[in-house]
Amino acid sequence: MKLTQNIILKFATVALVFTMYSCKKETNAVSKNNATTQTDQAHPKLILTAQGVKDIRAQLGDIPIFDATLEAVKEEIDAEIALGIDTPIPVDYSGGYTHVRHKRNMIVMQKAGVLYQILDDEKYAKYVKDMLMQYEALYKTLPLHPKTRSYARGKLFWQCLNDSNWLVYVSQAYDCVYNYLSEDERVKLETNLFKPFADHISIDSPQFYQRVHNHSTWGNAAVGMIGLVMGDEELLDRALYGIKGLKLDTKEKDDDGGFLNKDGKAGFLANIEEPFSPDGYYNEGPYYQRYAMYPFLIFAEGLHNVKPELKIFEYKEGVLLKSINTLLNLSDADGDFFPLNDGQKGMSYYTSALVTAVDISYHFGIQDAGLLSIASKQDRVLLDDSGLAVALGIKNGKSEPFNKQSINLSDGPKGTQGGVAILRNDDVELVFKYAAQGSSHGHYDKLSYSLYEKGEEVIQDYGLARFVNIEQKGGGNYLKENKTWAKQTIAHNTVTQNETSHFNAKYEIGSKHHSVLNYFSSENQNVQVASAKEVNAYPGTEMLRTMAIIKDEDFEKPYVLDIMKVTSDKANKYDFPYYFLGQVVQTNFKYSVPKVLTALGDKNGYQHLFVEGTAKASSDNSKLSWLNKGKFYTLTSVTNDKDQLLFTRIGANDPEFNLRREAALMLRRKDSKNTIFVSTIEAHGSYSPVTESAINSNSNIKELKVVLDSADYTAVQITNIKGKVKLFITSNEEDSKKVKHNVKINDKNYEWSGSYYFE
Amino acid sequence: MKLTQNIILKFATVALVFTMYSCKKETNAVSKNNATTQTDQAHPKLILTAQGVKDIRAQLGDIPIFDATLEAVKEEIDAEIALGIDTPIPVDYSGGYTHVRHKRNMIVMQKAGVLYQILDDEKYAKYVKDMLMQYEALYKTLPLHPKTRSYARGKLFWQCLNDSNWLVYVSQAYDCVYNYLSEDERVKLETNLFKPFADHISIDSPQFYQRVHNHSTWGNAAVGMIGLVMGDEELLDRALYGIKGLKLDTKEKDDDGGFLNKDGKAGFLANIEEPFSPDGYYNEGPYYQRYAMYPFLIFAEGLHNVKPELKIFEYKEGVLLKSINTLLNLSDADGDFFPLNDGQKGMSYYTSALVTAVDISYHFGIQDAGLLSIASKQDRVLLDDSGLAVALGIKNGKSEPFNKQSINLSDGPKGTQGGVAILRNDDVELVFKYAAQGSSHGHYDKLSYSLYEKGEEVIQDYGLARFVNIEQKGGGNYLKENKTWAKQTIAHNTVTQNETSHFNAKYEIGSKHHSVLNYFSSENQNVQVASAKEVNAYPGTEMLRTMAIIKDEDFEKPYVLDIMKVTSDKANKYDFPYYFLGQVVQTNFKYSVPKVLTALGDKNGYQHLFVEGTAKASSDNSKLSWLNKGKFYTLTSVTNDKDQLLFTRIGANDPEFNLRREAALMLRRKDSKNTIFVSTIEAHGSYSPVTESAINSNSNIKELKVVLDSADYTAVQITNIKGKVKLFITSNEEDSKKVKHNVKINDKNYEWSGSYYFE
Structure with missing residues (x-):
């Protein structure tokens, strides 16, 4: 009953946006229902995989950098669980309490999901479920975020960009606890939280979503990742190719003075195509490349795992993995990125996005031994299949210096x-x-x-x-x-x-x-x-x-x-x-x-x-x-x-x-x-x-x-x-x-x- | 013959300064001759001791921090020996070539002397001898240093202060090669180099020497240390108590605007008495205390070894050793001294003067285990009896944190x-x-x-x-x-x-x-x-x-x-x-x-x-x-x-x-x-x-x-x-x-x- 209600509500909203959407909506409802029945046994599949979890469990205790990361994450999440769950009504800009809390929650859920899979301890699954249910209850009540400064306001955050960050992480958490949830719980979450959430940052915010821009990359990844977990082909399609049939005014500008969509291109693939040069240089410079890398790579990893036929890591002559090597070369001797264009000094390859980048590049690339020395400096790995590969590489003494040259x-x-x-x-x-x-x-x-x-x-x-x-x-x-x-x-x-x-x-x-x-x-x-x-x-x-x-x-x-x-x-x-x-x-x-x-x-x-x-x-x-x-x-x-x-x-x-x-x-x-x-x-x-x-x-x-x-x-x-x-x-x-x-x-x-x- | 000639020359110079000096001169000539015959077998005795050398040789290879320091010093001095000896005619202020070279030479000689004793390798003794002989040939030709800015010009350096630094180090080198030299060589060096050198920084420069001031402390230590090595009681007396009978104008000021000698006090003991409080606080502040510590402690160590009856480490209720603890407490969490008064930021307990201080304090004090942790951070020790004690303490796991409190x-x-x-x-x-x-x-x-x-x-x-x-x-x-x-x-x-x-x-x-x-x-x-x-x-x-x-x-x-x-x-x-x-x-x-x-x-x-x-x-x-x-x-x-x-x-x-x-x-x-x-x-x-x-x-x-x-x-x-x-x-x-x-x-x-x- 709730599902129907929601679809009706959505239709109402959608009618205000543009009419083509109603056709899509139906496709979506079908594919989602299919997905729910088909993939029950396959989770996790997005970043962690069922096989990966088996391998990790088999090696645990004998892979030092992985074990240490796991221990640190466990400590961190246990402390969060002890504090209790807070999903406050959004009111703040960046740095304010509600902003920081929701940002923290997305990370915490992602990590708790991983802990549930690796440690097989239901307390983590329950924690994720409880928090998701609170978000479900909250989200359906939310108007646009009260702060008005953004060209594309979110609901949890003042800008859609942060909403998208949230969904990129929470998709992973959802994947990890998917099988722990009952079908009713999944339907409730997908209907009231994930689907409308994905719609808000895309269909409701085309000026944010339908672009070639790091903001859009986050949006695409968010929509695509939840789509992969939900088995929603329409969302995946929207993620890869943009909102079908939608053309934006090519002369409009965003907050930073950039054109919203000069060429009319959109979607994840266009976002790979446009900003990366064949050498893997990202046109905004390393500071924003670092920021954009996470959605590029984490969504690519998900695509690789769930849709291997897309050969995402070979797209545009393997530019995604190439760009990681490029980004590492755009750092100084301490690993700090050169502040070309808008770049905050001090951002470095110690940032968690680069842990993702280095581990994925090692695992899905050519197992470059130089990456292992950077992973060692980072002193932590992803708690997934790629992190396992890196941890084993380091453990087996394969590490070599990462030599930066001209x-x-x-x-x-x-x-x-x-x-x-x-x-x-x-x-x-x-x-x-x-x-x-x-x-x-x-x-x-x-x-x-x-x-x-x-x-x-x-x-x-x-x-x-x-x-x-x-x-x-x-x-x-x-x-x-x-x-x-x-x-x-x-x-x-x-x-x-x-x-x-x-x-x-x-x-x-x-x-x-x-x-x-x-x-x-x-x-x-x-x-x-x-x-x-x-x-x-x-x-x-x-x-x-x-x-x-x-x-x-x-x-x-x-x-x-x-x-x-x-x-x-x-x-x-x-x-x-x-x-x-x-x-x-x-x-x-x-x-x-x-x-x-x-x-x-x-x-x-x-x-x-x-x-x-x-x-x-x-x-x-x-x-x-x-x-x-x-x-x-x-x-x-x-x-x-x-x-x-x-x-x-x-x-x-x-x-x-x-x-x-x-x-x-x-x-x-x-x-x-x-x-x-x-x-x-x-x-x-x-x-x-x-x-x-x-x-x-x-x-x-x-x-x-x-x-x-x-x-x-x-x-x-x-x-x-x-x-x-x-x-x-x-x-x-x-x-x-x-x-x-x-x-x-x-x-x-x-x-x-x-x-x-x-x- | 040379000796007589020199005494005559000296008399001529001295007559220009003040008449009382001629009496002293005779005493001195006698005591030096006595010393030369008495102490041939006792060297080294000043900082390294004959017994200490035996102990060190017995432990070598099994005292990690000592071994590492020795290895580093050996490398450093071997490289210097390979470069050859240069004793240029003095022309520069601080930072200029001749200044830097003579400053370097004093360090190099001191270290080479120590290497000769510990490694029993004559190449080091020969190197020290050759350089000393070059200095002997140079020094007797030198007028006052050509730079005129100092209130007390030196001969090797633009200020007597640096000349004194030189003699404090070179006394140690001389002690180490004393037995390697023939009596003729010793007489030549003492007559033409050390004695006139000591006289220049004291009798010829009373405005520098006859004070309670860190400059004078260096002067006192220089005169006293060469006196101990030469067995010259008159020099030792001059070091401990100042130039006898000499009163300076109590209203004159130095370059920094300080009074030259307000109270008429002088000599090493007065210099301990005056600037140190009973808590071991040095009145100029930690930056100058650090600078002054070296002559205080190294001369005290020499006095302790050669004249134990003076009980120098018990003087003024043990203030010298107490002041080391005080100085360490006057540093921040990184070991940088608080820049009270004139203090250059960044000076810290990693300076070599503090290696001396920490090692001496440990050895001659109460073997405070906290000092060992600082010695470990310094990562080097004195190559002498006290450094051996510290190295053994660290090796035997006695180290404890040095807790700084209010x-x-x-x-x-x-x-x-x-x-x-x-x-x-x-x-x-x-x-x-x-x-x-x-x-x-x-x-x-x-x-x-x-x-x-x-x-x-x-x-x-x-x-x-x-x-x-x-x-x-x-x-x-x-x-x-x-x-x-x-x-x-x-x-x-x-x-x-x-x-x-x-x-x-x-x-x-x-x-x-x-x-x-x-x-x-x-x-x-x-x-x-x-x-x-x-x-x-x-x-x-x-x-x-x-x-x-x-x-x-x-x-x-x-x-x-x-x-x-x-x-x-x-x-x-x-x-x-x-x-x-x-x-x-x-x-x-x-x-x-x-x-x-x-x-x-x-x-x-x-x-x-x-x-x-x-x-x-x-x-x-x-x-x-x-x-x-x-x-x-x-x-x-x-x-x-x-x-x-x-x-x-x-x-x-x-x-x-x-x-x-x-x-x-x-x-x-x-x-x-x-x-x-x-x-x-x-x-x-x-x-x-x-x-x-x-x-x-x-x-x-x-x-x-x-x-x-x-x-x-x-x-x-x-x-x-x-x-x-x-x-x-x-x-x-x-x-x-x-x-x-x-x-x-x-x-x-x-x-x-x-x-x-x-x-």
């Missing part, structure tokens, strides 16, 4: 929209971004870079302006400074022309363009180079940046060579900042500090920079040395005496202390048409406050000189303090690595094949 | 000049300073404090303004900002009256006074309290500060209660800063941020503070929450609506970026005569960028209220968010802990014995 990652669905190059040598890592816009989370920073040593930032990318889930800071959401500062070009280590951001910081324009690779070369262990061009950021201006990490026996550590060639059809003002972190140690130029700090400008991010010092640059090389976390660094930049140098500090016009007070040295060159910025950054020496000894605290470079700069070639001569001279020539129009080059510099002929010359 | 340390030679109290509860540590001036390294910060959680600074003490040994930053020496900022009262967490520092920042006045303990109470595990009074910092104004760490079951972590009662004979302006570290999360008051940053004042440290925000305080409680390194903190302060709140940032008028850009919230109260500042600081919750969950991010305090403030008592009522009320009453004029108190508040009688009431 890598070039293409961007765009077909890999033709620029990319991200990571140069690595010893402890030095340079991340060079020449990608496409990166969807609504993209920053306006073509040809920008950040630099790391041993996992510590040397030249930083600011990341996002947000304190995720800290409710007191703007509800834990994006702060307005994300737009006014973090996304602007001047917040990044690249060229800003005439104090305006790339593409005028307009998403519509930026999302049409991408930079283009000139060349990437990592064959020579000692010279790793990436070179790329951007011609659209400022119409009429071309920027070609070539960045190298060079290991030279006369230097203590590898150093960075940075050549930014700017060609324009008119004279401009160029600003070229270096966001160094740490304490100024020395400069070779005289600077003066103002009595009063004023903002450098009034818009495009400049309004957030205080000027702390000003100088006329040196006529040949301007040098700045600084000390950060016990290491010395020196920037040497080719300058002329018309160049200005500015010490800036972030924090002007920041009425709520949302920004970090961090420094930069900015090179400003006015009235220039074509110009070139050349610099080196050396990491050198160390300082310990315990021994109080300063080792190798001075630059090893005597002179940096541009000896040729033509349309075809740029040549830079590097003289060290002992007088040894090295020459780097880069090809500015590289067609093929095979081509022979020949160039005369100061009456000497240089001939080589390949993209650059260094000797 | 402790009150008196200051002053007799323990009557105020002190330092450290309150500890769980992970929270509060350092409350009510000491004397702290010699020339003292800061003007009576009744100031700093706060730590798990070794991280919560409310910081700025420390010194200096980059020790980083040559580019002012030669590695004190920067002018040390005086203009770091020493000023406003740089500290205490009251500044009328924008002037305590004692007007005048050393002559400050060094006459000290604060006075009201009471210290650590009997109750849950309530640890220190209370002290200062009546001289501002004539006519009395400050009584009572600080408590309270552990309350309704709070997640222990919190700080801070009561500063100010009584004055006139109306003043009081500034009360909180140097919090981290990001502002929330305030309960509205503030505005200026467009342009200007300095708060023009002198007494105020010229270094930019004003970043201003507010009118709340009429009852003003609250600030912040986030630092993944933890939340909240300051709740009793304010009235005439109070001003200022967000400040260090860094104004800092033309060479010598200061760190760190923040404070400053409470400003104008036109007040008698007033009281009451606040709590809660540590609560956590935030992880990996899980992105913010736990317990809000204050647990609803209201903080002063319910009584009389000459005798102050009572503060703390109401938590659940409405539970606690009352803290402190006795403002405490005579004895036994006394019975009785006070009526809001018609209720409170009766208790002891210094405070809490319930």
